Structure formats: structure tokens, C-alpha cells
Amino acid sequence: MERTTLDLWVGLFVAAGLAALIFLALKVGNLGDFNNAETYAVEAHFDNIGGLKPRAPVKSAGVVVGRVGTITFDPELFEAVVQLDLDSRYKFPTDSTAAIMTSGLLGEQYIALDAGGEETMLKAGGHLDLTQGAVVLEQLIGQFLFNKNDDGKTDAATPLKGEIK
Amino acid sequence: MPKRVISPIRMLGHRVIESLWRMGVAARFFALILMRSGACVRRPHLVIREVFSTGVLSLIIIIVSGMFVGMVLGLQGYDTLQTYGSEEALGVLVALSLVRELGPVVAALLFASRAGSAITAEIGLMRATEQIEAMQMMAVDPIARVVAPRFWGGLISMPLLAAMFSAMGIFGGYLVGVVLIGVDDGSFWSQMQAAVDFGDDILQGVIKSVVFGVAVTTIALFEGFDAPPTAEGVSRATTRTVVTSSLAILALDFILTAVMFRGL
Numbered sequence: 001m002e003r004t005t006l007d008l009w010v011g012l013f014v015a016a017g018l019a020a021l022i023f024l025a026l027k028v029g030n031l032g033d034f035n036n037a038e039t040y041a042v043e044a045h046f047d048n049i050g051g052l053k054p055r056a057p058v059k060s061a062g063v064v065v066g067r068v069g070t071i072t073f074d075p076e077l078f079e080a081v082v083q084l085d086l087d088s089r090y091k092f093p094t095d096s097t098a099a100i101m102t103s104g105l106l107g108e109q110y111i112a113l114d115a116g117g118e119e120t121m122l123k124a125g126g127h128l129d130l131t132q133g134a135v136v137l138e139q140l141i142g143q144f145l146f147n148k149n150d151d152g153k154t155d156a157a158t159p160l161k162g163e164i165k
Numbered sequence: 166m167p168k169r170v171i172s173p174i175r176m177l178g179h180r181v182i183e184s185l186w187r188m189g190v191a192a193r194f195f196a197l198i199l200m201r202s203g204a205c206v207r208r209p210h211l212v213i214r215e216v217f218s219t220g221v222l223s224l225i226i227i228i229v230s231g232m233f234v235g236m237v238l239g240l241q242g243y244d245t246l247q248t249y250g251s252e253e254a255l256g257v258l259v260a261l262s263l264v265r266e267l268g269p270v271v272a273a274l275l276f277a278s279r280a281g282s283a284i285t286a287e288i289g290l291m292r293a294t295e296q297i298e299a300m301q302m303m304a305v306d307p308i309a310r311v312v313a314p315r316f317w318g319g320l321i322s323m324p325l326l327a328a329m330f331s332a333m334g335i336f337g338g339y340l341v342g343v344v345l346i347g348v349d350d351g352s353f354w355s356q357m358q359a360a361v362d363f364g365d366d367i368l369q370g371v372i373k374s375v376v377f378g379v380a381v382t383t384i385a386l387f388e389g390f391d392a393p394p395t396a397e398g399v400s401r402a403t404t405r406t407v408v409t410s411s412l413a414i415l416a417l418d419f420i421l422t423a424v425m426f427r428g429l
Contacts, residue, residue, distance in 0.1 A: 020328040
């Protein structure tokens with residue numbers, strides 16, 4: 001085969017391979033969205049993070065405004081310390097609330113950021129004081145059963161409970 | 166009586182020593198390729214020619230099998246996910262299984278049988294027809310002139326072929342899932358993008374395919390160079406290339422997965 005045609009084919013092949021890699025990186029992977037943007041880190045303490053994972057989205061009004069950075073454990077307060085990397089395009093008041101939510105019934109967990117009313121804005125290294133941890137399904141069921149029990153007490157409808165008393 | 170007992174043990178020892186010896190020779194051969202690669206830098210056209218014969222000529226089989234693997238994944242994945250009411254996760258399933266495992270591994274298996282066997286047969290035949298010896302007589306280093314360009318050509322082709330395999334597979338999964346079955350287009354892509362990480366998934370898939378490329382080309386070149394200079398010897402060496410490199414790919418895949426994804 002002639003040298004120029006060979007070069008052409010190899011050039012096409014390498015270009016197609018690189019195109020496939022770029023397709024994988026941008027369209028299949030998450031390199032395209034929100035990786036090169038400037039971020040600033042904010043800390044938040046949670047009593048329970050549930051199944052929150054690093055790189056989970058931080059959403060405000062449903063829009064992704066950042067990602068979860070590192071998750072560590074504070075051995076003095078016995079709380080989880082979550083670092084939020086927020087997009088520097090968006091500023092939030094210092095009294096904003098961070099809550100761990102679940103997208104859908106069984107979906108992944110994310111942090112919902114609700115803006116507060118304070119004039120001063122969060123800066124890098126800032127701290128979010130108002131937080132709400134993840135809702136643990138077992139606790140929820142426990143609470144539900146407990147409340148049910150209380151209802152039963154007022155009704156005094158269950159004979160078994162009467163016996164115990 | 167003692168001879169009957171001793172001779173099988175002696176056979177076993179002989180086999181073990183022989184295979185260890187071959188592995189040592191292969192390792193030295195690999196080091197020799199790396200040391201004599203200077204000519205490939207000075208004459209890049211030698212490598213380009215090998216990229217053509219290992220990469221471009223393997224394109225069709227890679228593209229077609231990638232499409233089919235992706236389409237089968239789409240069908241099978243939909244079947245299972247449907248029972249849990251999460252058909253939208255089909256994109257995640259197809260993309261992750263292709264990018265992490267099937268892309269590098271199946272592409273490397275195809276590469277071993279398509280390009281690896283060709284390399285072994287070519288070099289084995291060169292040896293059998295005494296072309297290698299002729300080169301040596303003309304003071305041309307056969308490792309620098311024949312072996313090293315094929316090594317680098319295969320090394321360049323393999324990750325590109327694996328990336329194309331994965332991309333075509335995802336396209337095949339899209340065809341079956343979205344176009345044929347009717348999974349929602351937007352959630353197919355967006356869930357995929359949310360789940361597939363560039364550093365964790367795609368880059369590690371690329372690392373895998375580079376390692377497989379090194380393994381397959383080294384095995385193919387060594388078997389070809391080492392083949393007995395007879396018709397039977399070349400045919401046996403070609404078979405051995407495909408068998409050994411397939412086993413090497415699967416074993417290396419296990420080790421790499423254990424190290425990279427589980428952080429062992």
C-alpha cells in the first residue's frame with residue numbers, strides 16, 4: 001500500500017479512537033459538567049449522613065450548585081463533617097440550611113441547600129450551622145409505630161394493652 | 166519400579182523448569198524491546214505501518230462486535246431492570262459494564278485473536294524463511310527493525326480500539342433501549358452521566374486496555390520470535406499466542422479490577 005494512503009488510514013483510525021474517548025468522557029462520563037468550574041469549600045456538620053457519598057450533588061432549588069467534597073468524622077462532637085464544594089458563581093447567605101435528601105424513593109442522596117435571609121454571604125472555609133441529617137427509614141418506621149401506639153392508648157381499643165397496664 | 170515412580174516426577178520438574186525458563190526469556194525479550202525502541206522514535210513510519218495492520222485492520226470486527234455486545238446488554242438489562250421498575254437505569258448499566266469491563270476485555274480478546282495471531286504468524290514465518298537471520302547478517306537489528314515497531318503499534322492501537330468498542334456498545338445499547346424499546350431518552354443519558362465518573366471509570370478502563378495491549382503484543386511477539394522454524398512450529402505458536410494472551414487478559418483483568426476498584 002502506498003505510504004500516503006496508509007498515513008491517511010492511520011490518521012483516520014487515531015482520530016476515530018480519540019473521538020470515541022472524548023465521547024466517553026463528555027457524553028457518557030461527567031467530565032463535561034461542572035468539573036473545571038471554580039469552587040469554594042464550605043463545611044457543614046450533620047448528626048447523620050445516611051448514605052451520602054463524596055461527589056454527590058449539592059442542589060439549591062433543584063439546580064446542581066456544587067458537589068460533596070470529603071466526608072469525615074469529628075471525634076469530639078461525634079458528628080459527620082461534610083465539605084461542600086460550591087460553584088463560585090453562586091453565593092449563599094450564612095444562615096442557609098443544608099439538608100440531606102433522597103432523590104426519589106430509592107435514589108441517591110444529595111444535599112439540598114435552602115438560602116437564608118442574612119446579608120453576609122458564605123466565604124471559602126465558612127460553616128453552615130443549620131443542618132438536617134438524613135432520614136433513616138428504620139427510625140421513621142419506629143416513630144410511626146410509636147405514634148400508632150399512642151393512638152391506641154387514648155382509644156383503649158386494644159385489649160392486650162389493657163392487660164399490661 | 167522406582168523408575169516408574171521417578172520418571173513422572175522428573176517430567177513434572179522438567180515442565181516447571183521449562184515454563185519458568187520461558188517466562189524468564191520472555192521477560193528479557195520484553196526488556197530488550199524497550200531498550201531497542203530508539204529506532205521507532207527516529208523512524209515513526211515503522212510504527213505507523215504497524216498501527217495500520219494491528220489497528221485499522223481490526224476496526225471492523227471491533228465496531229461490529231461492540232455494537233452487538235451493546236445491543237445484547239440493552240435487551241438483557243431492560244428485561245431485568247423492568248421487573249424493578251427502573252428501566253431508566255439502563256444507560257448506567259450499559260455504560261458502566263462496557264467502560265469498566267467489557268470494553269477493555271472483549272476488545273483485547275478480539276485484538277489477541279485478530280492482531281496477535283497475525284503478528285505471531287508473520288514473525289514466525291520470517292524466522293522460518295530465515296529473513297531474521299538475513300537481517301542479522303546485514304547488521305540490521307531485527308528487534309529494533311521488526312519487533313519494536315509492532316510492539317508500539319499494538320500499544321497505540323489497543324486503547325483506541327477499546328474506546329471505540331465501548332462507544333459503539335453504548336450506541337448499540339442506546340439503539341435497542343431508547344429507539345427500539347422506548348426508554349426515555351433524557352434519563353438514559355443523564356443517569357449515565359451522573360453515574361459514570363471520568364477518573365474512576367473511564368480512565369481506569371483506559372489503563373486496563375493499555376496493560377492488555379502490552380501483554381498481548383509482548384506474548385504475540387515472543388511466541389513468533391521463539392517459534393520453531395517449521396510450518397508446524399508456526400501454527401503451534403499462533404495457537405499458543407491466542408490461548409496464552411486470552412488467559413493473560415482475563416487474569417490481569419481480575420488483578421487490575423481488584424487493585425483499582427476495590428483498592429486492595
